[in-house]
Amino acid sequence: MAKDVAPERVAAVAAAARIPLPRDGAARIARAVTMPVTRFAAANIALDMEVEPATFVAVQRKDAQS
Amino acid sequence: MSDPAELSLTDLASAIRRRKVSSAEVTKALLARIKKWQPKINAFARVEAEDAMKAARAADRALANGKIRGPLHGVPLAHKDMYYVKGKLSECGSKIRKGWIAPATATALVKLEAAGAFRLGALNMVEFAFGPTGHNVHTGHVRNPWMPAHVTGGSSSGSGAAVGARLVPAALGSDTGGSIRLPAHFCGVTGLKTTNGRVSRANAMPLSFTLDTVGPLARTAEDCALIAAATAGPDPLDPTTDGAPAWDSQAAKRAPRGMTIGIPKSFYVDDLERDVDQALDDAIATFRKLGARIVQVDLPDQTLVSAAALIVIAVEAASYHAPWLRGRAKDYGEQVRNRLINGTAYSGIEYLEALRWRGPALAAHLAAIGQCDAILVPTARSAAPTIAETDVGGGANAEAVILGVTRFMRPVNYLGLPALTVPAAFSKGGLPIGLQLIGRPFRDETLIALGAAFQNETDYHTRAPALP
Numbered sequence: 001m002a003k004d005v006a007p008e009r010v011a012a013v014a015a016a017a018r019i020p021l022p023r024d025g026a027a028r029i030a031r032a033v034t035m036p037v038t039r040f041a042a043a044n045i046a047l048d049m050e051v052e053p054a055t056f057v058a059v060q061r062k063d064a065q066s
Numbered sequence: 067m068s069d070p071a072e073l074s075l076t077d078l079a080s081a082i083r084r085r086k087v088s089s090a091e092v093t094k095a096l097l098a099r100i101k102k103w104q105p106k107i108n109a110f111a112r113v114e115a116e117d118a119m120k121a122a123r124a125a126d127r128a129l130a131n132g133k134i135r136g137p138l139h140g141v142p143l144a145h146k147d148m149y150y151v152k153g154k155l156s157e158c159g160s161k162i163r164k165g166w167i168a169p170a171t172a173t174a175l176v177k178l179e180a181a182g183a184f185r186l187g188a189l190n191m192v193e194f195a196f197g198p199t200g201h202n203v204h205t206g207h208v209r210n211p212w213m214p215a216h217v218t219g220g221s222s223s224g225s226g227a228a229v230g231a232r233l234v235p236a237a238l239g240s241d242t243g244g245s246i247r248l249p250a251h252f253c254g255v256t257g258l259k260t261t262n263g264r265v266s267r268a269n270a271m272p273l274s275f276t277l278d279t280v281g282p283l284a285r286t287a288e289d290c291a292l293i294a295a296a297t298a299g300p301d302p303l304d305p306t307t308d309g310a311p312a313w314d315s316q317a318a319k320r321a322p323r324g325m326t327i328g329i330p331k332s333f334y335v336d337d338l339e340r341d342v343d344q345a346l347d348d349a350i351a352t353f354r355k356l357g358a359r360i361v362q363v364d365l366p367d368q369t370l371v372s373a374a375a376l377i378v379i380a381v382e383a384a385s386y387h388a389p390w391l392r393g394r395a396k397d398y399g400e401q402v403r404n405r406l407i408n409g410t411a412y413s414g415i416e417y418l419e420a421l422r423w424r425g426p427a428l429a430a431h432l433a434a435i436g437q438c439d440a441i442l443v444p445t446a447r448s449a450a451p452t453i454a455e456t457d458v459g460g461g462a463n464a465e466a467v468i469l470g471v472t473r474f475m476r477p478v479n480y481l482g483l484p485a486l487t488v489p490a491a492f493s494k495g496g497l498p499i500g501l502q503l504i505g506r507p508f509r510d511e512t513l514i515a516l517g518a519a520f521q522n523e524t525d526y527h528t529r530a531p532a533l534p
Contacts (some may be wrong), residue, residue, distance in 0.1 A: 010411040013115075017384075017410045019391045025407065032404070032465045033380070033411045039373035040420060047422050055425030060263070060482060061309070063432050064508035 005030045070304040075235035076290035082140040087120040089140030109211040109227040111147040121184035139182030143239040147188040148271035159191040159534030161397045173266035181296040193402045198471045203399040211531040214448040218247030225283045226253035236284035240275045243477030251445035252499030257283040258290040262482035265299035268401040274382040277479045285519030317511035325439040333368040334443035345491035375480035378418040384409025400460030422509030440503045449497035486513035489526035
């Protein structure tokens with residue numbers, strides 16, 4: 001489980017996306033994204049293999065027809 | 067006839083249709099009002115007075131010949147400056163799109179025009195719709211018509227301010243993370259965040275293809291229904307609307323008697339300012355009086371749902387803006403640039419797991435609310451803060467301020483649910499307070515029915531600010 005997000009990881013992912021970061025940007029971004037990343041990771045959600053993004057639409061439409 | 071600016075959209079459309087007032091008279095009155103208010107609240111990005119007067123006269127001529135285009139015949143509206151009109155500027159509150167001419171018209175505007183409405187101009191907004199307060203370093207902050215030192219909420223800041231100040235009877239906003247409901251709450255108007263897939267997003271500026279929704283801000287729930295009825299339904303240009311139901315006007319008129327409204331036991335009721343807490347209690351009493359059954363509900367962890375929403379919006383927004391972040395990063399305001407760059411920091415797996423979890427999360431929410439037709443919660447934990455106290459730019463405090471303002475917003479966006487914010491009280495300081503009714507997928511009409519019944523019992527939506 002991720003306890004925090006390291007600035008080194010932020011710098012690496014941004015570099016892979018070819019997006020330049022300002023000086024001290026990686027540290028600021030790491031602080032900003034730590035809450036959602038760690039909160040989501042902490043839930044340790046086990047998704048069935050069959051679940052895909054479009055599953056949302058199926059659930060939505062099923063309720064609308066009920 | 068008295069000042070047409072005082073009429074709701076429903077009454078105005080009816081008065082024009084019955085020729086109690088001409089479209090040209092209405093347009094002229096609203097243009098005069100805009101002239102007085104614009105220097106105080108900065109709601110408009112551009113006013114298109116000449117084109118609007120031409121459209122108004124054409125509507126009057128058609129009516130004189132017995133031709134009615136639709137339920138909004140001859141009604142002047144204005145919309146957030148992210149709804150494209152072919153051949154016209156759409157600057158999206160930004161420096162980057164300064165001078166940008168749209169190549170096509172938004173489907174929502176095409177449908178409103180088919181219903182007989184026309185545009186008075188374009189409304190200011192937060193840069194690229196990515197901010198909840200209404201601050202904008204490029205176009206100037208939009209100011210709250212009730213107290214101009216206070217925020218309007220965002221990102222549909224101009225839409226909230228213009229409807230609140232009675233400069234237009236209704237306006238389109240967009241809601242990806244609260245951008246319709248927050249301005250409705252802070253400016254004392256009614257705002258409908260539609261079910262994802264209900265209204266076409268085609269040729270509206272995107273922020274998050276998963277979470278973006280189109281919807282109206284207006285004076286009343288009934289007014290929102292008029293706009294939603296005109297704009298809802300399938301559009302081949304937006305595949306997410308495939309199979310979307312047309313608007314059901316009868317369902318929007320159901321009486322609340324026999325409906326069930328859920329009140330969450332936690333999260334939405336925690337740490338509220340006293341005025342908001344009281345507004346919620348009063349609204350519960352009103353719905354009880356109207357015959358609705360009130361039950362407590364135990365929702366799944368909303369902080370987890372909010373975290374998933376934050377991941378999805380951040381990555382998708384960063385993806386849209388990546389080309390400009392590579393080449394024109396300095397042309398963004400600091401806060402928007404910082405928040406966009408944040409989206410580059412999530413891994414592919416984190417993003418896709420957040421996206422894949424959306425279906426199971428919606429199923430869990432629906433199981434938790436059982437047979438509830440809606441849940442009733444605050445829109446925010448307080449009335450509008452001041453512009454100064456939330457003017458945090460891209461500083462260290464920015465994320466905390468943004469998360470505080472949007473605390474009750476993100477679950478609705480992540481779960482794709484409809485939500486209606488209705489004015490429900492005023493703070494001791496004299497600022498509006500709105501509550502949100504959150505519905506079931508594609509049951510936007512139920513929220514309209516509940517909102518309209520609530521507004522029949524209360525008068526908060528009828529109060530208007532005085533010229534500052």
